[in-house]
Amino acid sequence: MIGIEQYQKIQEYKALGLAQTKTAKALGITYTSVSKYWNMSKEDYAMEAEQEKHHMDNYRQYILEQLKICPQIRDTNIYLKLIEAFPDLQVKRATFYRYMKALREQHGYQHTSKRKISPREVSPPGYEAQADFGQYKLKDMYGRIVRVYFFCMVLSYSRMKFAYFSPDPFTTDTAIKAHNYAFQYFGGRPQTILYDLDRVYVVSENLGNIIFVPAFEEYVKRIGYSVSLCRPRDPQSKGKVEEVIGYAKQSFLEGRMYTGIDSLNSAALAWLDREGNGRVHTVTRKVPREMFIEEQKQLIHVKPYSEVSSTVASFDSNGVVSYKGNRYQIDVGVMDPHQRIRIEDDGEILLFYDTDTNELLAKYPVTEDTGQIFKPEGNNNRNRVSHDLIKQYFAEHEIAQEFIRRMEQEQPKYFNSHCIRLNRMTKFYSMEQMLDGIRYCIETERCNAYELLAYMMYKHGEQIAKKFLPNQQYFNHLTRSKEIRREIDG
Secondary structure, eight states: OOOHHHHHHHHHHHHTTOOHHHHHHHHTSOHHHHHHHHSOOHHHHHHHHHHHHHHHHTTHHHHHHHHHHOTTOOHHHHHHHHHHHOTTOOOOHHHHHHHHHHHHHHHTOOOOSSOOOOTTOOOOTTTEEEEEEEEEEEEETTSOEEEEEEEEEEETTTOOEEEEEESSOOOHHHHHHHHHHHHHHHTSBOSEEEEOOOTTTEEEEETTEEEEOHHHHHHHHHHTOEEEEOOTTOGGGGHHHHHHHHHIIIIIITTOEEOOHHHHHHHHHHHIIIIITTSOOTTTOSOHHHHHHHHHTTSBOOOOOOOOEEEEEEOOTTSEEEETTEEEEOOOTTSOTTOEEEEEEOSSEEEEEETTTOOEEEEEEOOSOOSOEEOOOTTSBHHHHHHHHHHHHTTTOHHHHHHHHHHHHHOTTTHHHHHHHHHHHTTTSOHHHHHHHHHHHHHHTOOSHHHHHHHHHHHHOSHHHHTTSOHHHHHHHHHHHHHHHHHHHO
16 A cells, blocks of 8 residues: 555646656556556545554554564564564555554654764663673782673663673673673663673664564563664764773772682672762762662662573363473463463463463462462462453553443453453454444443454454454354344444
């Protein structure tokens, strides 16, 4: 589909009496495209554009997740990720780029032609940090040269610094460990962190086409901050952390004897407290620790992050999955028996996910006992999770909150199952589509997830629901969808 500007130009050239072939040449598009829109009315064009938008809205949440991780990522890179994640996606690139332009403008992720950076740039408290690596040669007590490697992070507003030393070059895993220590030291994380194009974080980058190291990308998703990457050959853009690297070398490492990595890290913390964060900064003319009192209030608390193992399994017809000698009950109200699920084990909590939608199904504490069977209790199951998620998702829409209240009144026994279904629908339908369906349900006084999904199948086609509904439930909803069609269309 062509853009509105080209459509209007076609109509202008038509009104001037220009031939279709000359119009196509003047606009630089194919004759076929000109012919298609030559006699199309404004109403028909608007309808086609709306249908195109609804189709792309099915992938809206996935796209926003990619933009949150790295706002500067190229649209082409997101397109390639979409094709890989959703092999059935059929959308023209021009359509996708138009949708991305509108989405970026709506959420404030517009591309900037030039990053505005200056040495004295002031960032809001809690907004940005900068991180980088350094290395230095020390002598041990025997006079041997020992090379040490270190990770530095500095909060851009307060200039509060952190440093962590390693005897080996940093890998993605050890860099993640260093981030954990930094967030513990600061008591939280900023909204975004600026990095170099380092192989620890980035597999490749070509004109904005960024591919992150998978482990690092997963870490960023879990912790929830955004990534900004320093432009090549532009060290000034991360001058704050470059200054910290040099400061650590001159003020802390120079003339020091190496007595072990643990001793070095302990000494570094003492130096940070005394010198690095305790003396007046040359630019801000204030003590970082004093400015940090204000900034810490804006940092976002981070739960301790540990190594996570991932296992794919399936549950039986009773919704029970076996894992490490124990059996765990999973709600199978909206899934086919034997459907594959993913189990994530971080040593403290077991998280059970739907492999198709990445939806959290249940969570249980890790135990060393075996031969136990665990059943959902209190907040340890996805019923509570789904209820909380949909309340949060529709927090700004009173009509949706009313729908949820009525659903609980009309279906108290099955309310949790309806919450689970409603939560899953939000991953496949846009907010506008969901609110339209909710209005229909309230008007007809049939406030439940079954009726809502049947209406969505009538209004937006059957293929979307087929992606996440078990076969038998799909056909049940399809039957009701056809009844709704007869009721509305006659």
